[in-house]
Amino acid sequence: MKIAVIADPHFHDVVSWPGLEGPAFRSFADSIASTRVFNESSPALKALLDDIVRHGISLVIIAGDLSDDGQRAAMAKTAALLDDYTRRHGLRFLATPGNHDLYAIHGRHQSKRFLNADGSHVLVTSDAEMPQGDSVARLVTDDMYCGGYAQALADMASFGFFRQASDLHWESPFGSDDDLDNRRFVIRSADGATERNMIDASYLVEPVAGLWVLSLDANVFEPRNGDLDPVAEASYHDSTSAGWNAMLRHKPFIFDWMSDVARRARAQKKKLIVFSHYPMINPSNGALADEMALFGMSDSLRRVPVRAVAETVAATGIKVHFGGHLHVNHTAVYHDSDGFLVNVAVPSMVAFPPAYKVVGIEAERLTVETALIGDVPGYDVAFPFYRAETDSEGLTGAADHVDFLDRHLALLVRERYLPKEWPADLARLAPMLSLVELDRLAGDPRSLLAEEIGPRVSDGQLTLLDMITDWYRLRKANSLALDFIPPERIARYRALVRRFRTDRSWLPGSLQAQLAKFMRLMSAGLDGNPSADFTIDLRDGAVEDLSRHRGRTERRQTGGA
Structure with missing residues (x-):
């Protein structure tokens, strides 16, 4: 049996929008401020689903954020598209809600x-x-x-949230009744004074004999202190940065249910596939401390789960989890005396790298392969409008969907990540310092301050900004990024990392001290890349690399599966 796992399709229909004439293209200026693109979601999701059909896969798991932002029109059109693939190709979709699909009780x-x-x-x-x-x-x-739970789940009713006639088994943490009125729990504000009655959308389903699929609703909408208006968006903490960290505090009943499901699956010899929207293990290649040292508590780091999440989940007996949310391609493993947990982070089709996972289920192992989708008919559908809006970065010169997302990532680094997350002096110097100058600084006996350095780059030279952009490629795509960074650049980066790996104690706050922190991150990115294709031994959690690196052309031709 093979299953497709996709995450964060963020579908936005570009054909039309109620009340508008002509195509419904979102502003690309908004995409530059976002971690994803908008208009390309329409052709990309169709290309992804067509690829799944070509591979003969019929069961598709969606790890949240099905729609653009939960808008009623977007949810209706997303459901219509998926239902069309069910009618025409027999696909069965099982989903979990993401933070972009719904909001608390009443919506926003x-x-x-x-x-x-x-x-x-x-x-x-x-x-x-x-x-x-x-x-x-x-x-x-x-x-x-954007609707609340009741509205959004009604829109996604056929995607596992309610019992279907063909299901061999269906249950929620509250029992076998799928009525939403019987799937509620009480959530309290931090001071304990405000209570709200919230829905949990988790479910367990047996779609085919012998396979259990566990969908975990990891959204947590915690009321703010004070008995505020339950309808107002500002009355709740957004789930975006909460995820499984907040689950530990507010949904302990989910962990009890996970333990019970894992125990019953073992006893009944069911294969168990588990997914939610949010990651359970931090996908940082072990570089969390270095990221904290360089960036502080950035928006990205606020979204990563704490160690206690993996500890608690491993104790339940759940062994493998698929999640999205961060738009990264990554695999992380946690081991302790209670067991192990493997978290497979599934990338999105609207961020670099555009890919999904194909999961093969065997007796005592799972095989996970990564399908990179480069051939997206209509990826450039909005390009004429972008040219009218702005094309200062050559966006409409992209060769294909992957190239467009790669260019979008480079823009994100310059327009979002550098100004919002990086130390101001490094952000200022990033486009000015060449790799040649970085090498000179590594050997300089003085500890220089950033303000002592002026522009040191000539036309055509690789810069610190280029290196930082490639680090983000590695951070988001891991081994897939090696298809997009020339080998000679990789060699130069390794040489620079070695140059800054000395026993010298740079003056705290100096330019070299900050660069040394970044070089440690680059080292983790270069050497800590999990493979895109691997097997997981369900007995001990061992992850075996199937192919450290598969060429870009081959992966496109085969779909990675």
Whole structure:
């Protein structure tokens, strides 16, 4: 048996939007400020599903964030697309809700900018109080509103959240009744004074004989202190940065149920596949301390799970977990005296690298292969509108979907990550310092301050910014990134890492001290890359590398499976 696992499709239909004339293209300026692209989700998800059909796979797991941002129109169109693949190709979809699919009890407003052919944009919002800003027009519509649990789960009803006639077994943490009124728990504010009755969407299903699929709802909408309006978005802590860390505090019943499910699966000899939206193990290649030292508590680091999550899950008997949310390709393993846990981080089709996982189920092992999707018909559907809006970075010169996402990542590094996460002096110097100058600094006997360094780069020279961008490629794609970084650059990076690996004690706060921290991160990125294709021994958690590195062309031709 083979199963496809996809994550974070963030589907946005570019064909039309209620109330708008013509195509419904989102502003690319908004994509530059985001960790994902928007319009490309439409052709990318269709290409991914077509690839799954070509491989003869019928069971598809979706690890959350099915829609763009949970808007009513987006949820309806996402469900319609997936239901069409069910009707035409027999695909069965099992999903878990992501933080972009729903919001707490009553939902929240959404506002998006849609492009006109001349590069201007229209603000489409569900909030009548939202100002028009620099948009040329404003459209207020309920179709833009993101629903709460009841509304969103009704939209995704056929994706495992409710019992289907063909299911051999179905249950939730609350029993066999799939009525949402009987799938509620009490969640309290930090001070204990405010209580809300919240739905949990977790379920266990046996879609085919011998296979159990456990979908865990790891969204946590914690009420803020004070008896605030339960309808207001600001009355809750957003689940985006909470994930499994908040599950430890607010959903202990889920861990008890996980233990019971794992015990019964072993006793009944069922194969158990477990997934949620959020990761259970930090995908940092063991470099968390170095990232904290360089960046402090960045937005990215706020989203990673603490060690106690893996400890608690391993004690339940759950052995392998698939998750999304971070848009990265990664595999991490945790071992302790209670057992082990393997967390497989599944990438997204709307961020670099665009790929999904193919899981083969055997007697005592799982085989996991990574399918990189480069051939996306219509990946450039919005390019004429981007040209009218902005093309200063050559975005519309992308050769294919992968190349477009790679260019988007480079923009993210410059426009989002550097200014928001990096020390200001390194961010300023990144485009100025060449690799030649970095090598000289590594051998300089003085500990220099950043302000002592001016522009030191000539045309055509690789810079610190290039190296940082390649580090983000490695951080997000791991071994897949080796298909996108020339070998000669890898060799130069390794040489620089060695140059900064000396016993010298750089003056704290000096430029070299900061560069040495980054070089440690680069070393982890170069040497700690998990393979894209591997097997997991379900008896001891051993992960065996199937192919350290498969060429880009071969992976595209085979789909990676």
